[in-house]
Amino acid sequence: MENEEENEVNDFLGWAAKLGITDFPPNLNNPSVNSCCLGHSLCVSHFPDAGGRGLAAVRDLTKGELILRVPEEALFTTQSVVLKDHTFSVALQQYQSLSSTQILTIALLNEISKGKSSLWFPYLKHLPRSYDILASFNQFETQSLQVDDAMWAAEKAIGKAKSEWKEAISLMNDLKIKNKLQSLRAWLWASGTISSRTLHIPWDEAGCLCPVGDLFNYSAPGEELGECDDLRAQGKASCDMSTSSGHVKDEPVGEHCDNSVRLTDGGYEKDIGSYCFYAKKSYRKGEQVLLSYGTYTNLELLEHYGFILNRNPNDKAFIPLEPEMYNCCSWPQNSLFIHQNGKPSFALLSTVRLWATPPNQRKSIGHLASSGSQISKENELLTMEWIAKKCHFILKNYGTTIKEDNLLLGTIDDMCVSKLNTEFEKMPSMIKCEIQGFLDVVGVPVGEIGGNVDLYRRSKNSVDRWKLAVEWRVRYKKILVDCISYCIGRIDEVSS
């Protein structure tokens, strides 16, 4: 860290210590009031490939150890702002229809508007300047996602942010929030902060901003537990840990998945009136200490947090099914997907197997399909062929292949450091089109962006979001490719 930045971080950590935030091990006596809230278990560090700024272990940490406590008084919640700001509390009474998330977003902008006089100023100063969540995607970035479901999710997020902002303007006016901070741009920033940094509290569904506690970067809960079907989708603890090879029967294996293990690394504890963070595994000194914010697919991570994981055990690909398939099964639609390793979910397999059965036999063999059993050799072949063909068809209809997407990703990186002129003409036409589309949006002629530090700086956020969109679609397509391999493997297995 640069010296100036380091001093600023130290000021922030000093402010946090005064509020009682501490990483001091509870079994030792805290000697006196500390000038820094960290240093006993954690320190602020940088992890360029795993979330940027984050928290590192300053000593070996043991799984289950309490590593950070943030007292309730230090949490930024609607309630804490209402208690400390009479004007805010009075103005709010006229706006009962705003959601708690809108109110927390306004409270944040209101504090920013106060500048240095805000009690939260040392914290607010350290918030990121921009976010890459879906709501901040422009039309070009949205289209770069290529997959209908993802583009739809982005459009929905953008529309929601706009309408929530419009509903909030009147209260922001009453509060005399600075004009600049009443803009859609400021709203997107504030809602990005709320979306990507709030932690769950039992008394307000908007959650809380938790100074220092919001410096933990994310690791997926499934990483320690193996891959699971979407618990929320099935409404029960239901993990799919079965390996396909050689087994005729797929098992939901729900009983082995202890849902309580998943999210125990952080939570508000009423008896000590603090947000408490525990090491979810043992860490060596210097390692990044990570938190599971929840179980998310890459699309959900992008939507709420503005990043994706290269290896996300909870990622899934949804594919469009025949309308009749939805009718012949009772599984919820969001349980019909392909796992990140290419294996169709239990519900998807069961649905396609049933659909591939002649309608007059479905009732009598329905129990076999819903128990995860292979119905017959012919049925299994039909099922696997249908899924593989569907994936193949979907992949063929995207504008670009994975290979081209990877070429594009390399070009995006190169574009930031060298000129495009020579290579540009040789690229596949769809890639050229996409690059041209990007350059049109940022208003840069081909050949000027490369090596131009100023232009790069100006368009950095757009480059980052575009790259995220392309990375996301590569991961999605990869799941479909792996699914085709899975189906071919099953066809070989069943036929032999």
Ligand SMILES: C[S@@+](CC[C@H](N)C(=O)[O-])C[C@H]1O[C@@H](n2cnc3c(N)ncnc32)[C@H](O)[C@@H]1O
């Ligand atoms: C709660 S904050 C974590 C601290 C954050 N890195 C910071 O500097 O303030 C969550 C944000 O950190 C980033 N992040 C967290 N985990 C990440 C990961 N595994 N990979 C990439 N970015 C991550 C994302 O930008 C996310 O929105």
